[in-house]
Amino acid sequence: MTTSTPAQPTRRLPVMYFCFLISVLVCWGFYISTLTDISVLTSRWAAALTMVFGSFIAGSSPEGSAAISYPVFTLLLKIPPPIARNFSFAIQSIGMTSASLLILGLRVRVDWNYIRYVTLGGVFGLVLGTYYIVPLISPVAAKLFFVSLWLSFGITLWRENQKATRRVVDTIDSFGRPDQIRLALFGLVGGVISSIFGTGINIFTFCLVTIYYRLNEKVATPSSVIIMTIETLLGFFLHAGVLGDFSQESFELWLACIPVVVFFAPLGAFVITKLPRQLIARLLYGILFVQFIGAILVIRPSAPQLLLCALTLGAGLGLFAYIARLRRTATG
Template identity: 70%
Template structure:
């Protein structure tokens, strides 16, 4: 017992080193450029990200799921600025959370992570160049929050059965599973190209509904997937397209020290909770996200119709996945 406990409680050195490097570089920049004004100027962004980064580390929702609607709808920040900020800030928070997950040896499914990440990279790049210019962000937001709510309802229904069988990895992994994960990763990457998040919750739906993966495994796995996706998105917008705005940069500087702590805190807390508690936490997030979007956007009757159609279609799709007998 003592040997196992010592190993499990071993200090995650990669996380500590990352934290020291990030905070040292951040401190040097803020002090040398006298950028302390960003804290007063972007206090609303800081407050949003304290909550959002904890959500990102403790659920399959990236912090952008909180930041994007708050920034674009409440704070009237341009969607492109909110998206670029989301990629930048998650590159700190999600990396920090992932290193803590790896350091604490929290159980993840590496087949899920590997193939979804590959598909997601192609989806993100394709979406950035060919989908983002065509999308109306408010309309797309209504579509996706409706879809996620339908997933939450189906997952809740499935978890009502006290003896529902769940697994800690994909059982009898075969070639068709590779194709399926690549495809879902591709679509998830396209979603992330719009909002700065999405691949994590989209593929989480597949893992928990179809593959019946334990939420305690699927959540940290989705955090690692979003880490790779967000670093790629930050690189694409910061170094290749070079459309990273000054406002996004200032908000990033203001929020870095907060997300570096609160995202891994979320991962640590969620690792200590039972599966049903994690699932309940997810239901609450999805419900708040949906009704929050409805309250802020105040959609027209046709847009409400789109929400209803999406909700019904999602319920049908996820219920079908839940009932589908996977061939081993």
């Protein structure tokens, strides 16, 4: 009897990513060559430096780059929130697309049911939030609310991962109509969140699939990157093509950061494929904690705003602890 040697896996070359990379750099380089004054780039060095970290985190975690750029731009660089939000959509259309094409090219495992139904709800949520919610929201209060909520999720996920018996799955099995509705509804709310900050649907729905569905963080993270890519392309189109409020300042910031994010976002997506699940989870805990502390230090909230943080943190811990205790049935 002869035994055949198992075939070695073929090397996966992310052709789509390289084509996109070359196209972006050629178009960017051609446009820059037409400018008589490139101070528009050098004067935005702080934004480009911010996006080195922001785009890497966007590719390697369920946090979009706006989770870094939005607070830095609005609170440190004193850029108006609408400009920072529109920039976030624009720059993520490059960085997140790059990361997603690398994920698809390398055939990184994702959950397509998660992506499909969250995106469906997210489209409606983004449009709803853009037209009807954003004009009513105080950016500072909203930022404190959401960093507090994300911190409560990080604490809950950390507690869950301390359990030696915690079981994770690589796909949402026995996927039925209740799951479709649940993911679409979370996508709807996440889309509204993204309409305010330029990111949010990815981390909000990541909370659900990792806590309730016990989806492996190693699968949920690249899935959330693809979700945010679709959402950000729609957001960019809404503001630049429909509403027409994509300002010159947003454009200059975008132009300065394109050559940064086209490399660092996919680099983050590549690094995440090499890390074990527990290390990915620890990375996320750290990001959420630093994000919360950074917001507190920069915003310096008043007593009522601190109370909002405390109430949100407490309510979030209760909500996510309840979700974690639920036991999903085979029918959802």
